[in-house]
Amino acid sequence: MNIQIHGIRPEHVSGEPLFEDFLDAVGDFLERHALFQHSSFDSRAIKSATEACNRISAPLQWNDSVKIARRAWPEFKGNGGHGLSHLKTALGLDFRHHDAGEDARASAEIVLLAEAQMGMPYQDILGPSQTRPTRKASVARTGCTDAPLSGKIAVFTGALTMTRRETAEVASRAGITTAQSVSKNVHLLVVGDQDLSALAEDESKSAKHRKAEALIAKGCELRIIGETDFLALIAVS
Template identity: 55%
Template sequence: MFLPDAPLPDGLFRFIALDVETANRDAASISQIGLACVRRDGGIETFSTYINPDQDFASFNTELTGIDARTVREAPSFAQAWRRMLPLLSRHLMVQHSNFDLTAITAACRAAGLNGPKMEWADSVKIARKAWPEFRGNGGHGLGHLKKALGLEFHHHDAGEDARAAAEVVLLAEERLKCPIEDITGKIKHLQLAFEF
């Protein structure tokens, strides 16, 4: 169910993990965006919104996510949701679990006539590979395997839940490697990068 008045997290966070779900094979067909905002104390504030992609839903995607045209009927368009989230996202280091999320956001921006996101991104798959090299060839570094291997509890293929899981992977990797995400990835902390419409 879409909750139009759900507040976005507010403030300055260490980093924000983002995950998307799509309606079909078109990367621009985003049907849900989830955020997990990591506070300085390690706490996580989450936000999730359905998106009306104005596209048909493939049965495979609906079976995977549980999202269909009825779910998103009253949800905002990508452009509406992205403009709302951008002031928060643009001032933080962003985390995605693989490159799919940035690819989808870029495609959705292009389809909506918006310039692509000018933000700094880190990949929690690459972070997990550094922290747990023993998983290579032994289950891998996808969220499905990490859920079992690291004892994470989340509902896979829900954007909000997957974003939180990606954030937890980073926090566990920081603990294991004994250094912050910025040292693991070489990214600059809290970049103030603009987004151009």
């Protein structure tokens, strides 16, 4: 699945430095500078890889170019969205999607274009926004019919880094329909990473999680995965 996403095969990394060697080489550099990602996947991937090396994850200065794009081009909401695929077309960007270096450059270009669009630095763009009371919206979404994961149904539970609306919209673009409750028709239950790692006791699990486990025990084809694995899965689209 990972090879499908980034195209990096075992022979490409054979004999190359390990991740912990990468940290020794550039860790101080990363800590000194502002870092940008398009959504929250990169920060969590680096944090997980760091901890897998038995190292303490440094408090890096992460910024999200998705949030910046939302402030600069609010008209894209519901009209293509703020994912890299749509921004590539809408902003006239030239890059090869799902290549790490190309996506990183695209994220940087989005920030620079947003600063030019709004006439202010990214720090001010990310400043506090005015809020007004709104009704709690349903996160149910129907997946796109021509996407790689069309026909799949997912339910979300626990503390996710993205809002429920954001996860539902991302899932929809990958073809996944978002449901509010767990049933035998659901294919995926997506659980917050921190919740998934701390679920030693049954009473700490949500009602959705317990119901999903009961359905799995009965033979239903339902998977329980963490948010990081879910984002990696839909990144293929």
